Amino acid sequence: MTTDAASSIIDAPVAFSLLRTMWRIRAFEERVSELVATGEVPGLVHLSIGQEGVAAAVCGQLRHDDAVYTGHRGHGHALAMGAPLDRAMAELMGRADGLCHGKGGSMHLVDVAHGLLGATGVVGGNIPLALGAALAVRLRGGDQVAVVFFGDGAVQAGHFNESINLATLWELPAILVCENNGFAEFTPRSAHTKVERVSDVVAPYDLASETVDGNDVFAVYAAFGRFLARARQGRGPMLLECLTYRLRGHYEGDPARYRQALEVAEWQARDPILRLERRGLEQGLFGQAEVAAAEREAREAVEAAVQFARQSPFPARDQLFVHTYAEQE
Amino acid sequence: MxxxxxxxxxxxxxxxxxxxxxxxxxxxxxxxxxxxxxxxxxxxxxxxxxxxxxxxxxxxxxxxxxxxxxxxxxxxxxxxxxxxxxxxxxxxxxxxxxxxxxxxxxxxxxxxxxxxxxxxxxxxxxxxxxxxxxxxxxxxxxxxxxxxxxxxxxxxxxxxxxxxxxxxxxxxxxxxxxxxxxPDAVAPIPLGRAAIRRPGRDVTIVATSRLVAEALAAAEQLAGEGIEVEVIDPRSLVPFDLEAVASSVARTHRLVVAHEAVGQGGFGAEIVAQVQAAAFDELDAPIERVTAPFTPIPFSPPLEDAYLPGKDQLVAAAWATLGYQIGG
Structure with a gap:
């Protein structure tokens, strides 16, 4: 489906909602980048700036009883599922009011109430978990779906191939969303594999797969929507490959010397937020005032989240031992 | 039944x-x-x-x-x-x-x-x-x-x-x-509760899995030699019933720890560490371990038989704890 066809299913409220979500992610992560530099956000932080279109278009169509698994670059997916900005920020700052009470941090955001079941820092390890959630839907009955986000680096991991095999064998209602940003950590995809497209890797399994421009939020929205409708009927699995680009390094502090300036400039021109704004204005889906408001409200909300997080205490020392084991309910 | x-x-x-x-x-x-x-x-x-x-x-x-x-x-x-x-x-x-x-x-x-x-x-x-x-x-x-x-x-x-x-x-x-x-209906056994498989007053053997039967065989042999062995099966390693082992050691003052895994870095080392911390004053001899040697498992039957720890090593280890003289 072309993006022109996609635009017919994206009305003004949806378009503006996508824009707001993308701005919330962008504003959050830009602020996080500053807080990493000052040391207020400790640890390893991987930003998805430039990839917000995928998170917004996919999560914007899911429900809170669906199961979403993400990876180390997962802030956007968490926020797009509806995780509160303030508790997400508090988690990144290691505070008691964080989503995981400061036990997880940037790479491990979990918000079960909003359908975010996990974020794993081991590349590819989240894919089987999502299949387990999909299997649970199958065994229990229901129209929930499982969605897992991963990068193109995960495709070379053993779990990926085992998972594609099993998901297709068992026809699980799972949608695998590959954010192909061209780099596995510091290394371009071409140095890791002869297979350029992830959809080609899975071709022998005969599962529905599609490769879309991940920086065109309309295209992602339309393609994922088609897959989602099938998954809601218990059909699957499906693979959606979104071609995108992270405008930051692999982690905050990565000098990213492996990239060409020209390439970065080209992708900056294809920034998914800029493209959505341009298109929405052209098509009259929203006006200039709304665009400005989306950004302003996002930055204000993020600033309030920072204040919330700063006021939240660090976890008490006795919390060290809490939740090592679950108690009987 | x-x-x-x-x-x-x-x-x-x-x-x-x-x-x-x-x-x-x-x-x-x-x-x-x-x-x-x-x-x-x-x-x-x-x-x-x-x-x-x-x-x-x-x-x-x-x-x-x-x-x-x-x-x-x-x-x-x-x-x-x-x-x-x-x-x-x-x-x-x-x-x-x-x-x-x-x-x-x-x-x-x-x-x-x-x-x-x-x-x-x-x-x-x-x-x-x-x-x-x-x-x-x-x-x-x-x-x-x-x-x-x-x-x-x-x-x-x-x-x-x-x-x-x-x-x-x-x-x-x-x-x-x-x-x-x-029994036709077996009740659930809580995790973290050891079983005393055989009571005894002279030496405690803590053994896991297959070595429980070996420990009971060793205890039977030692009984014929006048030594009463207490055999404890922890049943779960995590959680571990330290209380059961420490209180047995408080009665026997001697401990042998046995498992089929290799000794180096094995769970027996953890049991030894926990027991000496909990009951150091009760021990009258160094704790003995009976484990597999630090080698891969050989295929050839005589070699594999030599590899596997069992009753004979347990008997020897029990005697080692009994023969130890403080300051001797």
Whole structure:
């Protein structure tokens, strides 16, 4: 489906909602980048700036009883599922009011109430978990779906191939969303594999797969929507490959010397937020005032989240031992 | 009461827990056929192929699927055919299952049982005979259970399935076809409660899995020599019933720790450390360990027999504790 066809299913409220979500992610992560530099956000932080279109278009169509698994670059997916900005920020700052009470941090955001079941820092390890959630839907009955986000680096991991095999064998209602940003950590995809497209890797399994421009939020929205409708009927699995680009390094502090300036400039021109704004204005889906408001409200909300997080205490020392084991309910 | 093998006790309990709780399902390689030993035999016929799921040879992914299903509220029992193959599932078990509850601040739970079996003695060589339980006891968030008898296998499996945490349930293939009287209804055995298999006043032997029977044989021989051995089976390594062992040592003042795994870095070292910290003043002799030597497991029968720790080493170790003279 072309993006022109996609635009017919994206009305003004949806378009503006996508824009707001993308701005919330962008504003959050830009602020996080500053807080990493000052040391207020400790640890390893991987930003998805430039990839917000995928998170917004996919999560914007899911429900809170669906199961979403993400990876180390997962802030956007968490926020797009509806995780509160303030508790997400508090988690990144290691505070008691964080989503995981400061036990997880940037790479491990979990918000079960909003359908975010996990974020794993081991590349590819989240894919089987999502299949387990999909299997649970199958065994229990229901129209929930499982969605897992991963990068193109995960495709070379053993779990990926085992998972594609099993998901297709068992026809699980799972949608695998590959954010192909061209780099596995510091290394371009071409140095890791002869297979350029992830959809080609899975071709022998005969599962529905599609490769879309991940920086065109309309295209992602339309393609994922088609897959989602099938998954809601218990059909699957499906693979959606979104071609995108992270405008930051692999982690905050990565000098990213492996990239060409020209390439970065080209992708900056294809920034998914800029493209959505341009298109929405052209098509009259929203006006200039709304665009400005989306950004302003996002930055204000993020600033309030920072204040919330700063006021939240660090976890008490006795919390060290809490939740090592679950108690009987 | 009826005569049951260890394997049949597991098989019967699997059927009971599946009957009692529709959330329980089984997955693993060849489980529909019953696997190489027959632990899951008949379950597919009784409960259908949706709940008794054959998987490809993809240990990591089937373990991950079980974890995801557990997080979604089901009660999976995943089988790893030989504990030697758990290496392929350790990322999922260690990085996902063990930590999910903690890392999510208590939001996620992983009520998962991973059944597997270890142990040598079957001429199966170094990749189908190992005892890896110590690796698993090193991971906060996992529980580790090692039944040594058919009745315990039944009682501990029920508790493992009911537990809200990931439990690794380690069977021993050398015990599978041992027969014993098993009650028709076995009550659940709580995890973390040791059993005194034989009371005695002179020396305590703490033994796991296959070595429990070896310890009882050693105790029988030593009784003929006037030595009364107390044999304790911890039944679960995590949680570990230190109280039972320390109070036994307070009576006997001598301790031998025995397992089939190699000694270096083995769980016996942990038991020794915990006991000396809890009951140093009670000990009248250094603690002895009986374990496999620090080598891979050889194939050739005479070599494998030489590798396996058993009754004779236990008798010698008990005498070593008894012969020790303080300041002597």
């Amino acid at each position: 009826s005569q049951l093998t260890y394997l049949k006790a597991i098989n019967r309990t699997l059927a009971e827990v599946m009957r009692a709780d529709p959330r329980v399902f089984v997955l693993g390689e060849d489980v529909r056929e019953g696997g190489p030993f027959g632990a899951t035999q008949g379950l597919a016929e009784a409960f259908g192929e949706e709940r008794v799921r054959d998987t490809p040879i993809s240990e990591g992914t089937i373990c991950g699927i079980a974890i995801g299903a557990a997080q979604a509220g089901l009660r999976p029992i995943v089988e790893i055919m030989f504990i030697d193959f758990i290496t392929l599932a350790l990322d999922q078990l260690v990085n996902q299952a063990a930590k999910a509850h903690y890392m999510s601040g208590g939001q996620l739970r992983v009520p998962l049982v991973l059944r597997t079996q270890g142990g040598a003695g079957q001429r199966a060589a170094a990749q189908h005979s190992q005892s890896f339980e110590a690796w698993l006891t090193h991971v906060p968030g996992l529980k580790v259970v090692m039944p040594s008898s058919a009745s315990d296998a039944a009682g501990l499996l029920q508790s493992a399935v009911a537990d809200p945490n990931p439990v690794v349930y380690v069977e021993n293939k050398a015990l599978y076809f041992q027969r014993e009287e098993v």
